[in-house]
Amino acid sequence: MSSIKRDSTPPPLWHLVESAQLLPLPRHFEQLAQLVTEDMVSAPCGLDPEPHIKVVWAYQEAGFDEVYLGQAGGRLEGAFDFLAAQVLPRVREPDLSRCGVLL
Numbered sequence: 001m002s003s004i005k006r007d008s009t010p011p012p013l014w015h016l017v018e019s020a021q022l023l024p025l026p027r028h029f030e031q032l033a034q035l036v037t038e039d040m041v042s043a044p045c046g047l048d049p050e051p052h053i054k055v056v057w058a059y060q061e062a063g064f065d066e067v068y069l070g071q072a073g074g075r076l077e078g079a080f081d082f083l084a085a086q087v088l089p090r091v092r093e094p095d096l097s098r099c100g101v102l103l
Helices: 014-022 026-033 049-061 076-092
Strands: none
Touching: 049 076
C-alpha cells in the first residue's frame, strides 16, 4: 500500500504548455480549455481594475522598472482600452497613500 497522500488540488498547468506541441487542431485546444477554470489562472482576470493595479504595484514595489501588460484571448482592442483608461493612469501616477502620505 502506498504511503503517498493525494489531495484534490488541481495539478500545475505545465501539462498545458506541453499540450501546444501535442494538439494539432484548434478544436483540441478548445476541448482542453474547458478544463481550466478562472481560479487556476494566476493573472488578474475581469473588468475590475483593482486586481490589475495591485499586481503592477507589487512589481513596482519589488523594484521592477518596467511592467508589461497583455491580453490572452480575444477582444484585444477592448482589453487594451480598459488597461489604458482604468489601470495605467493609476499605476503611472504615484499613489501617496501607499507611502503613508495623506492629502
